[in-house]
């Protein structure tokens with residue numbers, strides 16, 4: 130399927146990044162939109178189904194462009210789109226990415242269910258679809274295409290043909306902008322260009338898994354070349370522009386908090402069968418010396434931030450370098466004195482692959498980890514993978530969820546995320562998992 134570095138192919142999925150990262154300036158505005166997304170009326174709704182934020186950023190630009198033409202418009206994540214607002218809407222522009230193997234993003238579960246309802250009559254609705262995808266996947270723009278077909282089947286009328294964006298290619302974005310200018314009756318589109326990369330340097334780099342049967346994983350600590358750290362929150366990502374492939378940024382979860390004073394990444398060296406290494410990971414992990422300059426920008430990942438879950442118990446589940454995003458959350462919780470945390474982490478061998486063992490021990494000593502399940506797939510025993518650890522503690526899992534816990538999953542989509550999902554459904558029940566998802570209490574950063 131993919132042929133290049135599999136590092137966080139999410140956003141890494143390429144030049145999408147150009148759009149993904151493009152609107153740091155809009156981040157504050159985004160939060161305001163989330164807050165008032167419930168009641169505010171607007172003639173145009175820009176409904177985004179986004180996993181890692183590219184679609185959300187494009188939704189903000191879309192709203193800004195419509196408003197430039199004097200139209201009233203607002204952006205809304207499709208997870209907040211209910212039956213009444215869908216039926217009652219006259220104009221919706223959908224921005225829909227595709228995940229997994231042609232699947233909808235997590236936030237679109239409710240929308241998919243609403244559109245499945247044969248009784249849903251959308252005869253009033255005029256709509257447009259901007260489908261985001263990556264043509265190296267078999268099911269290119271799968272969700273955007275299904276969404277378009279379902280809207281048509283329910284009687285909605287397309288304002289123009291679906292626009293498909295392959296890895297952020299600018300021609301398709303321009304086609305979408307052209308439609309917007311037409312709708313808004315203006316050619317004054319606001320600036321959609323990406324923010325510049327910042328100049329950073331590698332402060333230190335350490336191999337985390339000497340002797341591992343898997344590929345080497347490095348912890349890379351970065352500092353701005355000059356000036357203070359930019360703001361980020363646990364859950365956010367960075368985009369790194371590697372010198373050999375500047376048009377194709379790679380994304381990594383941030384593993385540290387701002388209070389720790391540097392931005393840390395956990396990067397696995399991508400090794401191909403012929404012994405060659407991935408271009409970006411090879412450069413970050415091997416070629417670049419400590420002190421070397423790195424072009425980097427921080428990207429808000431609102432779906433994986435703590436947000437409204439800050440006061441809840443937290444179950445953090447992940448494998449491999451997925452512990453990066455979980456580490457940032459746990460460190461932040463420890464800084465905030467919130468101890469009701471349960472980490473479920475899996476790797477290969479305890480002797481070589483126990484990433485963040487010192488941090489975990491420190492959180493335990495400080496009383497910041499109420500529960501801990503660490504499993505190693507190659508060490509024998511009945512619990513080999515994180516899903517086994519969860520199934521073995523089914524009663525505890527149910528009790529935490531009953532107590533209001535939120536579940537954050539970070540790591541590999543293949544294998545881990547699907548198996549964890551199936552185990553959650555088996556232990557908690559389909560309805561509870563759907564409820565957690567709709568309530569924003571089940572969040573995933575999987576790649």
Ligand SMILES: Cc1cc2nc3c(=O)[nH]c(=O)nc-3n(C[C@H](O)[C@H](O)[C@H](O)COP(=O)(O)O)c2cc1C
Nearest residue numbers: 139179180181182183184226227231262263269270
């Ligand atoms: C794990 C993963 C799976 C993906 N699967 C597909 C796919 O099946 N079809 C496709 O067209 N794009 C696929 N993509 C590409 C995304 O749809 C694309 O990067 C999109 O721009 C992401 O937008 P978002 O940040 O708004 O979620 C996948 C990306 C990731 C990370």
